[in-house]
Amino acid sequence: QKEVEQDPGPLSVPEGAIVSLNCTYSNSAFQYFMWYRQYSRKGPELLMYTYSSGNKEDGRFTAQVDKSSKYISLFIRDSQPSDSATYLCAMSAVVVSNAGNMLTFGGGTRLMVKP
Amino acid sequence: SAVISQKPSRDICQRGTSLTIQCQVDSQVTMMFWYRQQPGQSLTLIATANQGSEATYESGFVIDKFPISRPNLTFSTLTVSNMSPEDSSIYLCSVELGPYNEQFFGPGTRLTVL
Numbered sequence: 122q123k124e125v126e127q128d129p130g131p132l133s134v135p136e137g138a139i140v141s142l143n144c145t146y147s148n149s150a151f152q153y154f155m156w157y158r159q160y161s162r163k164g165p166e167l168l169m170y171t172y173s174s175g176n177k178e179d180g181r182f183t184a185q186v187d188k189s190s191k192y193i194s195l196f197i198r199d200s201q202p203s204d205s206a207t208y209l210c211a212m213s214a215v216v217v218s219n220a221g222n223m224l225t226f227g228g229g230t231r232l233m234v235k236p
Numbered sequence: 237s238a239v240i241s242q243k244p245s246r247d248i249c250q251r252g253t254s255l256t257i258q259c260q261v262d263s264q265v266t267m268m269f270w271y272r273q274q275p276g277q278s279l280t281l282i283a284t285a286n287q288g289s290e291a292t293y294e295s296g297f298v299i300d301k302f303p304i305s306r307p308n309l310t311f312s313t314l315t316v317s318n319m320s321p322e323d324s325s326i327y328l329c330s331v332e333l334g335p336y337n338e339q340f341f342g343p344g345t346r347l348t349v350l
Contacts, residue, residue, distance in 0.1 A: 153336065155338070155339075157341075162344075162346070163343055163344070164240075164328055164341035164342050164343045164344045165279070165328070165341045166341070167237070167338055167339070167340060167341075170336060170338050172336065209278060209279070211339075222332065222337050222339075223281065223284075224279075224281070224339060226278045226279045227278060228277070228278045229278050
C-alpha cells in the first residue's frame with residue numbers, strides 16, 4: 122500500500138463547477154500538507170500549504186485537512202478552463218529549518234474543466 | 237517564492253552518453269532537491285543537495301549514476317550518466333524557502349534517451 126493515495130482521474134467537469142480533489146494517507150506522522158498544480162510540460166506550482174486540521178481558504182481554493190481520518194481535500198470553486206492541470210498532494214512529517222524535509226507525493230489527479 | 241531556472245529545458249540523447257542538468261535559483265538556499273518524474277507518474281526524490289557536503293541519495297539512486305554538484309548556495313547540477321531509454325523522464329530541481337520550508341520547483345528538464 123502506498124503511503125499517499127490519490128485518485129488519478131481524469132476528472133472532467135463543466136466550467137463553473139465545484140471540484141473536489143482528495144488524498145488519503147497512512148502515515149500518522151505526516152503533519153504538513155501541500156497541494157501543487159502542474160500544467161502540461163511545466164514544473165509543479167505550490168498552491169496551498171497547511172499544517173493544521175480544518176480549512177484554509179485562498180481565493181477560489183480551499184484546502185481541508187482531517188488528521189483523524191488521514192484525509193485531505195482541495196476544493197476549487199467556480200472552476201475555469203485554466204484550472205485544467207494535474208493536481209498533486211504532498212505531505213511531510215516534520216519541518217526543520219534547512220534540514221531537507223522530505224516530501225511524499227500522491228500520484229496526481231488530472232483535472233479537465235470544459236468550457 | 238523564488239525564480240528557479242533549469243538548463244536545458246529538453247534534450248534528446250543517445251544511449252550510453254551522459255547529460256548534465258543545471259539548476260539556478262535567484263536567492264541563496266541551503267537545501268536543493270532533485271526529482272524524477274517518469275511519464276504519467278508522480279515525483280520521486282533522487283537526492284538532497286546541501287551546499288558544502290555530499291548529496292544524500294534515496295533508495296534506488298546511486299552517486300555513480302546520478303552525480304550531483306552543489307558549488308554554491310544558488311546553483312546545482314545533476315548528471316545522468318551512461319543513459320538508457322529507461323532514464324527518459326522529466327528531471328526537476330526544487331528548493332526550500334519560506335517560514336515553513338515550503339518547496340518550490342523549477343520548470344523541469346525533459347529528457348528522451350534513444
